[in-house]
Amino acid sequence: MQRLRGNLLRRFSLKQPTGLSGICTSSTRKIFDAGQPTATSHPQLVKEGEITPGITCDEYISRRQRLLELLPKNSAAIIAAAPVKMMTDVVPYPFRQDADYFYITGCQQPGGIAVLGHECGLCMFMPESDAQDVIWQGEIAGVDAALETFRAEKAFPMSRMHEILPDIIRRSSKLFHNVKTAVPAYMDLDAFCKAAYNGNVKDLSVYTDELRWIKSPSEQKLMRESASIACQALLQTMLLSKALPDEGILAAKVEYECKMRGAQRMAFNPVVGGGPNGSVIHYSRNDQKISDGDLVLMDIGCELHGYLSDLTRTWPPCGNFSSAQEELYDLILETNKECVKLCKPGTSIREIHNHSVEMLQTGLKEVGILKDGRSNSRTFHQLNPTSIGHYLGMDVHDCSMVSNDRPLKPGVVITIEPGVYIPSSFDGPKRYQGIGIRIEDEVLITETGHEVLTGSMPKEVQHIKSLLNNYSCDERMETNNDSRVAFR
Numbered sequence: 352m353q354r355l356r357g358n359l360l361r362r363f364s365l366k367q368p369t370g371l372s373g374i375c376t377s378s379t380r381k382i383f384d385a386g387q388p389t390a391t392s393h394p395q396l397v398k399e400g401e402i403t404p405g406i407t408c409d410e411y412i413s414r415r416q417r418l419l420e421l422l423p424k425n426s427a428a429i430i431a432a433a434p435v436k437m438m439t440d441v442v443p444y445p446f447r448q449d450a451d452y453f454y455i456t457g458c459q460q461p462g463g464i465a466v467l468g469h470e471c472g473l474c475m476f477m478p479e480s481d482a483q484d485v486i487w488q489g490e491i492a493g494v495d496a497a498l499e500t501f502r503a504e505k506a507f508p509m510s511r512m513h514e515i516l517p518d519i520i521r522r523s524s525k526l527f528h529n530v531k532t533a534v535p536a537y538m539d540l541d542a543f544c545k546a547a548y549n550g551n552v553k554d555l556s557v558y559t560d561e562l563r564w565i566k567s568p569s570e571q572k573l574m575r576e577s578a579s580i581a582c583q584a585l586l587q588t589m590l591l592s593k594a595l596p597d598e599g600i601l602a603a604k605v606e607y608e609c610k611m612r613g614a615q616r617m618a619f620n621p622v623v624g625g626g627p628n629g630s631v632i633h634y635s636r637n638d639q640k641i642s643d644g645d646l647v648l649m650d651i652g653c654e655l656h657g658y659l660s661d662l663t664r665t666w667p668p669c670g671n672f673s674s675a676q677e678e679l680y681d682l683i684l685e686t687n688k689e690c691v692k693l694c695k696p697g698t699s700i701r702e703i704h705n706h707s708v709e710m711l712q713t714g715l716k717e718v719g720i721l722k723d724g725r726s727n728s729r730t731f732h733q734l735n736p737t738s739i740g741h742y743l744g745m746d747v748h749d750c751s752m753v754s755n756d757r758p759l760k761p762g763v764v765i766t767i768e769p770g771v772y773i774p775s776s777f778d779g780p781k782r783y784q785g786i787g788i789r790i791e792d793e794v795l796i797t798e799t800g801h802e803v804l805t806g807s808m809p810k811e812v813q814h815i816k817s818l819l820n821n822y823s824c825d826e827r828m829e830t831n832n833d834s835r836v837a838f839r
Contacts, residue, residue, distance in 0.1 A: 385500040386492035387459040402457035404656040405573045408502055411457050414562060415473055418455065421558045426525035427468035428555050429516075429543075431534045435461050445616065449532040450745040451559045453657055456501050460492055464512065464537060465503075466519055472504035474519070476512040509536075517542035527555035560752040563744055565762035570658060571795060574744070574764055577614070577655035578793050578804035581662055584608030585651055585808055589815075590822050592668035596641035598623040601649065609653040618652030618659040618747055629665065629787025630772040632737060643669050646676055648787050657745055661766055662805040663791035670819040675782040677812060679771055682714035684810060686769040687790045690739055694794045694801040700755040700765060704739040707769050711735060715771070720779050734773055740766040743793060763796045764804070 388404070390397045396404045402411055422428060433449040448459050455473075456465050462478030475497040484491070497506035507515055520526060520542040528537075537543055546552050566574060588605040595601070602621045609617060624634040625641030629648035641647050647668055652661035665680065667673075672680060686707050693703045712731055715721040721730060742749040743764045759765070770789030777784050793804040809815055 385496040386490050389500060402501060403453075403459070405569050406457065406656075407569070410567060410569060411455070412502060415455055415467055417562055418467060418558060419469060421561065422467075422469070422527065423525050425469065425523060426527065427466060427471070427519055427523040428558075429526065429528040429537055430455055430465045430467065430555065431529060431532045431537070432458065432461050432463040432465075433532055434534060447616070447654075448657075449529060450563070450657075451529045451555065452532070454559065454563060454745060456503075458492060458497075458501055462491075462509070463497075464509075464516075464534075466516065468519060468523065470522065471519060473502070474505040474507070474515075475501065475503040476507050476509050476516070479508045479510065512536065513540065516540060520546060524551065526552045527558065528552065529556065529559070530554045531556075554752075556752045560750040564742065564750045564753050565760055566744060566764060566795075567762070570744070571762065571764075573656055573658040574660070574793070574795070575804055577653060577658050577660040578662070579807065580609055580612040580614050580655060581651060581653050581660040582805055582808040583612060584653070585649060585662065585664060586818075588649065589664065589666060589809075589818065592641070592647060592666070593670060593819050593822065596625070596643075596647070596668040598625050598628070598637040598639050598641065598647075601647070602637040605649065605651050609651075614653035614655050616654050618654050618661060622648065622650035622663075624648040624787055627775045627785035627787070629789075630774050630785065631787070632770075632772055641668055644673065646672075646786065646788065648789055650789065650791065652747065659743060659745065659747055659749075660793060660805070661743055661747055661791065662793060662808060663768060663770075663789045664808060664810060665788045665790065666815045666819070668819070670816060672812065672816075673782075676786060676788075678718055679783065679786055679788055680812060682711065682718075683769050683771060683788045683790050684812070686710045686714070687767060687792065687810070690767045690769065691792060691794060691801065691803060694759070694765065694767065694796060696760055696796060696798070697758050699758055700738065700740055700742075703767070704755070707739040711769060711771065718780075718783070720773070720783055734771055734777075735769075737768070737770065740768055740794075759796045761796055761798045765794055765796070767792050767794055 388396045390399045390401060400407050402408050430452050432452045433447065435446060436444045438444045446461055452465060453459065455467065464476045466474040477493050477497050478491060479493065480491050494506040494508060497503045516537060517540055526546050584605050587608045588601050591604050592601055602623045605621055606617055620635045622634050623637045624631060625639055625647045626645035628634045628639060629646055646665050648663065648665045650663040652659055667676065689710060690703050690707050693706060712721060721727055742753060743766055744750065768789055768791030772787045773783050775785040790810055795802040795804055809818060
């Protein structure tokens with residue numbers, strides 16, 4: 352394991368190593384392993400003409416061309432791959448690529464830097480490996496893969512970056528880079544430091560978020576599939592919850608179901624809040640049993656080939672809502688449905704949010720949770736401090752540089768997620784204390800209105816009751832017995 356850690360840090364370090372020299376040109380050698388699935392190595396995942404599953408080489412090239420059109424004349428973009436991060440001394444965290452680097456190159460491995468400019472096109476600096484690295488970690492994408500698989504115009508080993516990149520920087524009037532993934536390998540270069548000192552370095556996200564905001568038909572297809580996987584997984588988890596009302600078991604179940612259906616990873620650590628834990632918006636401990644009669648709030652999502660899903664459902668594992676739970680649930684459900692109806696080209700997240708606030712405030716006053724007076728707004732914010740939704744795509748909170756006031760366009764994907772989070776300590780009617788409810792859907796804006804990508808996941812009270820109470824007792828017992836064996 353010590354050798355593993357050393358190899359990981361050396362192999363994907365963005366410090367300039369010594370070694371290969373000479374400019375690399377396109378090779379005639381056929382690439383069988385580019386360090387990630389290809390049509391040759393994984394025909395069950397990647398079709399001919401695709402760089403990553405569902406996204407063609409032509410689409411990646413088009414993305415780069417559109418980014419160049421947005422960049423100011425005589426400027427360049429430096430885009431770093433995400434680095435390896437260590438969980439402990441010898442164990443790395445599971446790797447996830449920087450979304451901008453992935454979006455522009457399709458390369459899924461750490462350790463590279465891509466440069467995009469009007470003069471150089473796509474220039475990729477790639478990590479290098481030796482025979483021992485391959486033995487311990489397998490093949491990686493090098494300069495040949497950059498040219499032949501990712502279709503870069505130029506490619507060099509990382510050991511040449513300190514010779515070549517400064518000249519590109521000096522010839523550029525403006526520089527843009529992915530600030531959140533910036534690395535010392537290029538930031539420490541004198542040419543970059545000088546450009547930054549002169550105020551000529553800006554955040555690339557203002558342009559990449561603009562491109563990523565509207566999803567192409569192929570991206571929409573991947574997001575439909577990711578949403579479908581998440582819905583199926585959450586439905587199976589809901590059915591299990593009556594037999595095994597335990598936060599940790601339900602978290603494990605939903606992750607298992609997502610990965611069994613092809614997801615590479617979860618979009619985020621599942622939120623499984625039973626009872627009062629449901630009023631903690633980003634609750635993540637998932638270590639408590641769910642008491643009989645309590646609700647469970649599950650906020651989950653998965654990642655499929657770089658594209659994420661995000662949905663939330665709240666239900667009583669026992670199969671029946673209390674009167675107080677159902678009152679609040681009906682308010683959140685009605686708000687969810689009315690806000691979904693507002694999703695269409697020309698409206699904005701801000702406008703939808705404002706409508707949701709009016710609905711929720713009116714409803715919470717009617718049941719006696721909110722009172723009239725100056726403190727009403729402050730109390731409401733305590734019970735619902737979130738926005739009605741956010742953009743969704745390659746990141747959970749996608750395209751953060753795009754304002755929520757922006758009129759929506761066809762191809763944009765947002766979430767609609769009204770909720771109410773009443774802590775046990777809330778100074779209000781006791782029957783509502785400790786209740787957390789959120790109902791979240793993914794919505795794709797279309798030319799004529801919208802498409803609910805998570806529409807297959809039940810949310811009506813009667814549907815939830817029917818599912819939980821009519822699910823086969825024999826199936827529940829079989830699941831229960833199997834799970835008890837697994838958790839002994």
